[in-house]
Amino acid sequence: MSQSKNNNNNEWRKFFEKAVETPPPNVWDAIEKRLDENLKAKPLIAPWWQRYWLAAASVLVVLGVGTIILLVNRTQSPQEIVANLNVKSNPVQSSKAASNVEPQTFAQIEESSTGEARSAEHNAIQPSLTSDPKTSVALDRNMRSPAESKSPNWVTLQTFASETVADAKKVDIEHKSLFSNVEWIEPSPVQELKTYWQRRYIFYNPYANESVEDDLPKSESSTLWAAVSFMPGGFNPNMEFNHQSVYQMDHALSTSGFTNGMYANNRSVTGNRDQPKISYQASAQVGINLSKNWTLESGISYLQGNSTSRSPGFFLNKMTQESADLLPNALMYGKANYSPETIEQLQLDNSIEGYSTVFVPMDKNMDNNYQFLQVPLMGGYTFRPEKKFSYTMLAGGITNIFLTNKLETMSGFVLETKPENNVYNPLGISAAAGVRVNYRINNAWYTNLSANYQHSLTDSFKDNPFLKSKPQVYGISWGVRYTFQN
Amino acid sequence: MVFDEKELISGCRARDRVAQKRLYDIYGGKMYAISLRYTKNSEDAQDVLQDAFIKVFENIDSFRGDSPLEFWIRTIVVNTALKFLKKQKKLIGLEDVYEPEQAIVEHPLAGFQWKQLMEFIQELPAGCQTVFNLFAIEGYKHQEIAEMLNISEGTSKSQFARARTLLQQKLIKEQRFDNESVKKQ
Numbered sequence: 053m054s055q056s057k058n059n060n061n062n063e064w065r066k067f068f069e070k071a072v073e074t075p076p077p078n079v080w081d082a083i084e085k086r087l088d089e090n091l092k093a094k095p096l097i098a099p100w101w102q103r104y105w106l107a108a109a110s111v112l113v114v115l116g117v118g119t120i121i122l123l124v125n126r127t128q129s130p131q132e133i134v135a136n137l138n139v140k141s142n143p144v145q146s147s148k149a150a151s152n153v154e155p156q157t158f159a160q161i162e163e164s165s166t167g168e169a170r171s172a173e174h175n176a177i178q179p180s181l182t183s184d185p186k187t188s189v190a191l192d193r194n195m196r197s198p199a200e201s202k203s204p205n206w207v208t209l210q211t212f213a214s215e216t217v218a219d220a221k222k223v224d225i226e227h228k229s230l231f232s233n234v235e236w237i238e239p240s241p242v243q244e245l246k247t248y249w250q251r252r253y254i255f256y257n258p259y260a261n262e263s264v265e266d267d268l269p270k271s272e273s274s275t276l277w278a279a280v281s282f283m284p285g286g287f288n289p290n291m292e293f294n295h296q297s298v299y300q301m302d303h304a305l306s307t308s309g310f311t312n313g314m315y316a317n318n319r320s321v322t323g324n325r326d327q328p329k330i331s332y333q334a335s336a337q338v339g340i341n342l343s344k345n346w347t348l349e350s351g352i353s354y355l356q357g358n359s360t361s362r363s364p365g366f367f368l369n370k371m372t373q374e375s376a377d378l379l380p381n382a383l384m385y386g387k388a389n390y391s392p393e394t395i396e397q398l399q400l401d402n403s404i405e406g407y408s409t410v411f412v413p414m415d416k417n418m419d420n421n422y423q424f425l426q427v428p429l430m431g432g433y434t435f436r437p438e439k440k441f442s443y444t445m446l447a448g449g450i451t452n453i454f455l456t457n458k459l460e461t462m463s464g465f466v467l468e469t470k471p472e473n474n475v476y477n478p479l480g481i482s483a484a485a486g487v488r489v490n491y492r493i494n495n496a497w498y499t500n501l502s503a504n505y506q507h508s509l510t511d512s513f514k515d516n517p518f519l520k521s522k523p524q525v526y527g528i529s530w531g532v533r534y535t536f537q538n
Numbered sequence: 539m540v541f542d543e544k545e546l547i548s549g550c551r552a553r554d555r556v557a558q559k560r561l562y563d564i565y566g567g568k569m570y571a572i573s574l575r576y577t578k579n580s581e582d583a584q585d586v587l588q589d590a591f592i593k594v595f596e597n598i599d600s601f602r603g604d605s606p607l608e609f610w611i612r613t614i615v616v617n618t619a620l621k622f623l624k625k626q627k628k629l630i631g632l633e634d635v636y637e638p639e640q641a642i643v644e645h646p647l648a649g650f651q652w653k654q655l656m657e658f659i660q661e662l663p664a665g666c667q668t669v670f671n672l673f674a675i676e677g678y679k680h681q682e683i684a685e686m687l688n689i690s691e692g693t694s695k696s697q698f699a700r701a702r703t704l705l706q707q708k709l710i711k712e713q714r715f716d717n718e719s720v721k722k723q
Contacts, residue, residue, distance in 0.1 A: 060702075061674040063647050064655075068675050071652045072567035073574060079584050080562055083591050084555070090596065091553065251552070258597030259617065438690060 120237070277535040279337040279351075283504060285527015286328035287357030289420055289512070292520045293364060293382065325362035326420065332356050333426075333527065347432040347444070354425060355452075357525060361420035361459070377416055380459055380467050382518040389474045394467065416461070422523070423455040428484060439492075446486040450506055454478050477514045482506045482525075490533075498533040543607055550598045558595055565608060566591070569615045571656075575671050576619035578660055582626075590618040616676060620686060623668060650709070658708045666701035673698050 337351030363379035384390060430448030454476045457469040469475045488502035505526045512521040546564075549557025569590060573583035593614050601610055647655065659667055668687065672678045673694070678686070680694040687694070 061677075064674045065677070067647055067650075067652050067655055068571070068575065071571040071656070073571045074567050075570040075584060075587055076580075079570075079588055080559070080566070082588050083562065083595075084559075086588075086592055087553075087555075087558070087595060090592075253551075253599055255600055256597075258593060258600055258614070 275341040275535055275537075277339050277341070277498075277533050279335075279339070279498075279500075279531050279533035281335045281337065281500075281502075281529045281531025283333040283335070283527040283529030285331055285333065285504070285525060285529075287331035287355070287359050287422065288328040288524045289326050289357070289359050289361060289422065289521050290508075290523055291326055291361055291379075291420075293378070293518060325364070325415070327360040327362075327417075328524075329358040329360060329419075331358045331525070331527070333525070333529070335426075335428075335529070335531070337428075337531075337533075339432075339533075344437050345434050347434065349430045349432060349446070349448075350428060352425065352427055355423070355525065357422040357424065357523065359420050359422075360417050363416040363418055365414050366416060377418070377461050379416075379418060379519075380461060380465075382516070383459070383467065383469065383475055385518055386516040387474045387514060388516075389472070419458070419460040421458045421460075423457075425453040425455060426482075427451045427453070430484065430486075432488070434490070442490045442492070444488040444490060444500075444502075446484070446488060446502070446504075448484055450482040450484050452480040452482055452508065454480070454512070474514060475516070476512050477510065480508055480510045480512055482508045482523075496535050496537060498535070500531050500533060501528065502531070503528050547598060547601065547603075547607065550595060553595075561594070562591055565611050568608070569611060571652075572612065572615050573619060574656055575659055575675070576616070576623065576668065578664075582622065586615070586619045586622050589622070590615040593618060616672075620668070623664065647709070649713070654712070658705055658712075661708070662701050662704055665697050666704065669694055669697040670701035670705070674702075 333353050333355045335351055335353035337349055339347050339349035341347050361379060363377045365378050367376045367378070367381070384395060428448060428450045430446045432444045432446045434442050434444045436442045454471055457476060459467040459469070461467070471478045484504065484506040486502050486504040488500050490498050490500045492498050503526075505524075507524050508522040510522070512523060513519050546557055546561055550561055566587070570583060570587050573586040573590070574580065577583045577586060590611075594611055597614075601607065659670065662670065669683055672683045672686070673680065680691045680698070683689075683694045684691045689697075
């Protein structure tokens with residue numbers, strides 16, 4: 053960018069760097085309202101250390117309460133109680149063992165052990181204090197956290213419960229005093245429960261949605277497409293007669309040689325004497341986008357090439373007035389393999405001696421139609437590929453597979469030549485080029501119009517001494533293309 | 539205005555409403571001016587500003603402090619404005635505009651108020667306005683603009699050239715009008 057443009061941009065930038073405009077008050081009100089809505093929507097989640105701490109505390113509380121329930125529900129003698137406490141594996145089982153114990157039995161045991169009357173508070177065993185595990189849970193819910201329940205008696209009771217007394221008889225009467233110091237744990241009212249506020253930090257990309265939504269232009273590299281097209285156009289076989297060969301052919305046919313000196317000179321008899329007629333080509337193509345601009349295409353086409361070829365003359369048997377056109381005759385030379393009937397149709401009968409043939413130089417037009425299968429391999433470069441209208445330059449080669457040729461003489465005889473007749477090369481190579489205009493209907497579908505030209509690089513004829521042919525094909529095709537989405 | 543940016547950020551991270559209001563008061567004016575540059579009217583600019591600050595407050599935790607806070611907020615405002623324009627379909631079908639090659643004499647901006655220049659920018663076609671803002675004022679390159687707006691680099695350049703031409707014409711016309719007014723007096 054030029055210095056002056058840069059300076060101008062800097063000038064604009066400076067003007068707006070300090071630009072400030074007070075927004076109306078309703079903007080902040082709207083922001084505040086949305087922030088409040090967002091805040092309500094977010095649930096409070098405890099941090100991990102508090103959650104796990106609470107879980108650990110809950111487990112301890114359950115164990116502790118379960119132990120208390122065991123102790124409360126016992127009716128046996130201290131020895132039996134001790135024996136029950138040894139059953140540590142399943143507090144439910146332990147409590148079930150004491151399930152038949154009336155709550156007041158505990159008080160009786162205390163009385164019997166201490167000999168002292170207990171206060172009404174200690175006797176006031178809650179009806180819910182049964183050995184039912186559910187009750188243990190109900191109690192647990194109302195329990196303060198162990199940190200708050202720091203009664204030494206509670207701890208002592210737990211210690212007592214956890215001790216394993218192997219021999220029930222060895223229970224020390226002194227332990228009885230522990231029971232006298234047990235304090236009932238009153239459930240806390242709900243209002244006293246502490247609530248905890250947690251703060252959660254969430255780290256994420258604020259522009260993640262935008263990066264997803266912002267569709268960057270999709271690269272079309274390695275995108276496959278398929279297309280069909282139809283091309284009306286022209287086909288020119290571009291046949292040439294070799295003059296010397298014509299002389300030799302004439303000499304072979306006639307006994308008197310040339311009669312009119314037509315071929316006394318060395319000029320080639322014919323140049324390009326073919327006229328193209330309306331031909332058509334139907335194609336199915338596949339292609340791949342190698343990059344944004346480059347493509348590689350192939351496919352298969354059927355070519356119906358119609359033309360008019362001019363035979364330069366004919367041979368005439370002066371006696372029988374039989375004539376043989378030069379062009380069809382020329383086809384029969386080389387390694388041609390026609391049926392005897394066909395040969396008889398086209399050649400003069402020279403069995404009658406003494407009568408010669410003459411060559412009559414007279415142009416005779418004949419329909420000369422070909423059928424080929426073509427396999428192209430083309431490279432293309434597309435200009436403006438991202439636009440609705442884009443242009444592609446094409447170049448490459450085509451393999452032509454000969455199918456049939458029909459040469460119709462003026463007399464109405466049709467000489468049909470197939471690959472097995474060994475007249476034409478079964479395969480030929482053409483160079484091809486074209487320009488294509490593409491119109492993008494949507495991301496998948498295109499329609500296009502292209503101008504194409506092909507010129508054969510190899511001679512169509514197989515070892516024919518008289519004829520050469522390097523056909524040309526040209527036309528404008530219309531096609532549709534479908535791009536497979538990756 | 540002296541304020542502790544770190545304290546402000548930590549307050550916003552704590553979702554402290556006072557800190558959030560303070561942040562809005564400090565940067566709201568500048569960001570509103572930016573929103574006006576990208577939109578055609580004050581209502582649209584207010585929508586853009588509102589959406590942008592919501593994003594700022596919700597994503598303040600992701601601000602790492604690599605760049606100044608103002609720059610971070612500004613980037614959010616510009617992206618929000620572009621998203622708004624795309625939603626309004628103002629940026630669809632941006633194509634190359636033919637601008638004949640001619641030596642444009644850059645008219646000096648001295649003598650103009652920024653609000654006048656703002657109005658000139660708002661009067662530009664949407665595509666030219668956006669590209670001009672991004673290139674001439676925000677300082678993005680044409681390649682970056684092409685990626686942001688999903689257009690070609692050539693289209694970005696041609697849209698900017700068109701914007702420049704239109705702005706210069708407005709500046710000249712406005713200057714001429716001012717001169718004539720002065721003469722009449």
